Amino acid sequence: xxxxxxxxxxxxxxxxxxxxxxxxxxxxxxxxxxxxxxxxxxxxxxxxxxxxxxxxxxxxxxxxxxxxxxxxxxxxxxxxxxxxxxxxxxxxxxxxxxxxxxxxxxxxxxxxxxxxxxxxxxxxxxxxxxxxxxxxxxxxxxxxxxxxxxxxxxxxxxxxxxxxxxxxxxxxxxxxxxxxxxxxxxxxxxxxxxxxxxxxxxxxxxxxxxxxxxxxxxxxxxxxxxxxxxxxxxxxxxxxxxxxxxxxxxxxxxxxxxxxxxxxxxxxxxxxxxxxxxxxxxxxxxxxxxxxxxxxxxxxxxxxxxxxxxxxxxxxxxxxxxxxxxxxxxxxxxxxxxxxxxxxxxxxxxxxxxxxxxxxxxxxxxxxxxxxxxxxxxxxxxxxxxxxxxxxxxxxxxxxxxxxxxxxxxxxxxxxxxxxxxxxxxxxxxxxxxxxxxxxxxxxxxxxxxxxxxxxxxxxxxxxxxxxxxxxxxxxxxxxxxxxxxxxxxxxxxxxxxxxxxxxxxxxxxxxxxxxxxxxxxxx
Amino acid sequence: xxxxxxxxxxxxxxxxxxxxxxxxxxxxxxxxxxxxxxxxxxxxxxxxxxxxxxxxxxxxxxxxxxxxxxxxxxxxxxxxxxxxxxxxxxxxxxxxxxxxxxxxxxxxxxxxxxxxxxx
Numbered sequence: 343x344x345x346x347x348x349x350x351x352x353x354x355x356x357x358x359x360x361x362x363x364x365x366x367x368x369x370x371x372x373x374x375x376x377x378x379x380x381x382x383x384x385x386x387x388x389x390x391x392x393x394x395x396x397x398x399x400x401x402x403x404x405x406x407x408x409x410x411x412x413x414x415x416x417x418x419x420x421x422x423x424x425x426x427x428x429x430x431x432x433x434x435x436x437x438x439x440x441x442x443x444x445x446x447x448x449x450x451x452x453x454x455x456x457x458x459x460x461x462x463x464x465x466x467x468x469x470x471x472x473x474x475x476x477x478x479x480x481x482x483x484x485x486x487x488x489x490x491x492x493x494x495x496x497x498x499x500x501x502x503x504x505x506x507x508x509x510x511x512x513x514x515x516x517x518x519x520x521x522x523x524x525x526x527x528x529x530x531x532x533x534x535x536x537x538x539x540x541x542x543x544x545x546x547x548x549x550x551x552x553x554x555x556x557x558x559x560x561x562x563x564x565x566x567x568x569x570x571x572x573x574x575x576x577x578x579x580x581x582x583x584x585x586x587x588x589x590x591x592x593x594x595x596x597x598x599x600x601x602x603x604x605x606x607x608x609x610x611x612x613x614x615x616x617x618x619x620x621x622x623x624x625x626x627x628x629x630x631x632x633x634x635x636x637x638x639x640x641x642x643x644x645x646x647x648x649x650x651x652x653x654x655x656x657x658x659x660x661x662x663x664x665x666x667x668x669x670x671x672x673x674x675x676x677x678x679x680x681x682x683x684x685x686x687x688x689x690x691x692x693x694x695x696x697x698x699x700x701x702x703x704x705x706x707x708x709x710x711x712x713x714x715x716x717x718x719x720x721x722x723x724x725x726x727x728x729x730x731x732x733x734x735x736x737x738x739x740x741x742x743x744x745x746x747x748x749x750x751x752x753x754x755x756x757x758x759x760x761x762x763x764x765x766x767x768x769x770x771x772x773x774x775x776x777x778x779x780x781x782x783x784x785x786x787x788x789x790x791x792x793x794x795x796x797x798x799x800x801x802x803x804x805x806x807x808x809x810x811x812x813x814x815x816x817x818x819x820x821x822x823x824x825x826x827x828x829x830x831x832x833x834x835x836x837x838x839x840x841x842x843x844x845x846x847x848x849x850x851x852x853x854x855x856x857x858x859x860x861x862x863x864x865x866x
Numbered sequence: 867x868x869x870x871x872x873x874x875x876x877x878x879x880x881x882x883x884x885x886x887x888x889x890x891x892x893x894x895x896x897x898x899x900x901x902x903x904x905x906x907x908x909x910x911x912x913x914x915x916x917x918x919x920x921x922x923x924x925x926x927x928x929x930x931x932x933x934x935x936x937x938x939x940x941x942x943x944x945x946x947x948x949x950x951x952x953x954x955x956x957x958x959x960x961x962x963x964x965x966x967x968x969x970x971x972x973x974x975x976x977x978x979x980x981x982x983x984x985x
Binding site for chain 2: 352354355371374377378379
C-alpha cells in the first residue's frame with residue numbers, strides 16, 4: 343500500500359531537444375503505414391520523400407540544437423533530457439550530425455534501384471533457388487520495407503551515443519542492431535552468402551548484447567544505478583565492490599568493442615560486410631561505427647573517466663591487436679568488400695589510440711576521424727556497386743585488374759579513396775590519422791603510436807597493391823562492366839570524394855568544429 | 867514472519883485449487899477416449915515417432931505467437947500506468963496513447979500484409 347501512496351513526480355520530456363531522434367523514428371513509423379496502406383507503385387517514391395526528408399530535417403534540427411543558446415547557457419556542457427536518460431551535449435550532437443549526413447548518403451545508395459539491378463532480394467522469405475523465388479522475381483516483387491528498417495536502425499544509432507544511462511543504451515543498441523540483422527540478409531545476388539551474413543551477425547550480435555547486458559547488471563550491482571554519472575560518482579567515492587566494477591567494465595566494454603569490430607571481437611565483420619548488400623554495408627561501415635564509437639567514448643569518458651589507469655592497459659592491448667591484425671590479414675584478402683572490412687578493423691584500432699588518450703584532444707580527434715573516415719567509406723562502397731559482372735557486383739579483386747585502363751574515372755576515384763584510407767597527405771585520411779596520433783602522443787601513448795604508424799605502413803601496402811592492380815595490370819578478358827552511375831549513386835560517390843578532398847586540403851573548419859564540440863567533453 | 871502470511875495463504879489456495887480441479891475433473895468428468903488426449907503436449911506436431919530428418923513442421927502459428935507477445939508486453943506496460951493514472955495525469959496519457967498507437971501501427975501492417983490469414 344505504501345508504494346501506491348508515495349507521490350510520483352510527473353516526468354517531463356524535452357521534445358524539442360530530442361526532435362532529431364523523434365523525427366527519424368516518426369518517419370520510420372509513417373514508413374510502416376505506407377507499407378501497410380499505400381498502393382505498391384506509390385511506395386518507393388513515398389519512402390524516398392520520407393527517408394531523405396526525415397534525415398535532412400533531423401540534420402537541420404541537430405544544427406539548430408547545437409546553436410541553441412538556452413542549452414549551453416553560462417558555459418553549461420549540455421543538458422540531460424528525458425529525466426536524465428538522454429544527453430544533449432556538443433560531442434553527441436557532432437556525432438549525430440555525422441550519422442545523419444552519412445545515413446542520407448547511404449539511403450541514396452539503398453534507393454538506387456532500377457528494378458533489374460536492385461541490390462535487394464524481391465522476396466527474402468523465399469528459399470534461394472526455390473520456385474517461390476522465381477515466381478516472386480517474375481511478379482516483380484520488391485522489398486520497400488528496406489526504408490523504414492533503415493530509418494529505425496538510424497534512429498537507434500542516434501540514440502546509442504546519446505544514452506546517458508546504460509539501460510537506454512542497451513535499448514538503443516537493440517533498436518539499431520535488429521533492423522541491420524534483417525537488412526544483411528536481403529541481398530538479391532548470392533543469397534546464401536547474404537543469409538550466412540545475417541545469421542552470423544545475428545547470433546554473434548545477440549551474444550555480445552548479452553555480454554553488454556550482463557555488464558550492466560554488474561555495474562548496477564556495484565553502484566546501485568544504471569546512470570553513467572551515478573556510476574562515476576560511486577567510483578570517485580570508492581565505495582562498492584571493485585570485483586563487480588571491473589567485471590562490469592570488461593563486459594560492457596566487450597559489448598561496445600564488438601559493435602566497433604575491434605580484435606578479438608572482429609570475426610563477424612568480414613563475413614557480414616561481404617555478404618550484406620553493398621549499400622547496407624556502406625551504412626554499417628559508416629554510421630554504425632560512428633555511433634558505436636560515440637557510445638564507447640561516452641561510457642569510458644563519463645562512467646569510467648576516473649579509472650583510466652585501470653582500463654588503459656586492456657585498451658592498449660585491444661588497440662594494438664586491432665591495428666596489427668586488421669592490417670596484416672587484409673593483405674591476404676582477394677575480395678574487395680572483405681578487404682575494406684579488414685581495413686575498417688584496422689581503422690577502428692587507429693581511432694582507439696585516441697580514445698585511450700581520455701582527453702579533450704582524444705575526443706575531438708576521434709570525432710574528426712569518424713566523420714572523415716565515414717565519408718571515404720561510403721564513397722568507396724558506392725564505387726563498388728558500380729563495377730558489375732552479369733551476375734552482380736564484381737567483388738573479386740582479380741576482376742578489378744586493368745580497370746584503370748577501361749574506365750579511368752571510376753578507377754581514379756576508387757584509387758583516391760584507397761589513398762585516403764592509407765593516410766596519404768592531401769586526403770582526409772592523413773588529417774584524421776595525424777590528429778588521432780597527435781592526441782595519443784599527448785596522452786602518453788607514444789609506443790602505441792609507433793605500432794599505429796607501422797600498421798599504417800602495412801595497410802598502405804595493400805591499398806597501393808589494389809591501385810597497381812587497377813592501373814598497371816592488363817585488363818581481364820570480358821572483365822566487369824562499369825555501369826554509368828545514376829543520379830543517386832553519382833551523388834554518393836561525389837559527396838564522398840569531395841568530403842575526402844576538402845577534409846584533406848582545408849580541414850580547418852571541421853577540425854575547429856570537432857575541437858569546439860570536445861572542449862567540455864560529455865555532459866554528466 | 868507475518869509479512870509472508872499472504873504469500874503462504876496464496877500458495878495454499880493455489881495448491882488447493884490445482885488439487886481440487888484435477889481430482890474433481892477425474893471424478894466427475896466424462897471419460898471419452900481420444901488418442902490426442904493421451905499424447906504429450908506439443909505445439910502443432912506429433913511428438914512421437916520423430917519424423918525422418920526432422921520432418922516438416924507447420925509454422926503458421928509463429929506469427930500469432932509473436933503478435934500475442936507484442937500485446938502481452940503492451941499489457942505489462944498498461945497495468946502500472948492504469949494504477950497510477952490519477953497521479954501522472956495528462957503527460958502519461960499522451961505518452962501511453964503514443965505507445966499504443968505505435969503498437970497498433972505494427973498491427974495494421976501485419977493485418978494489411980496478410981499476417982492474420984491462416985492459409
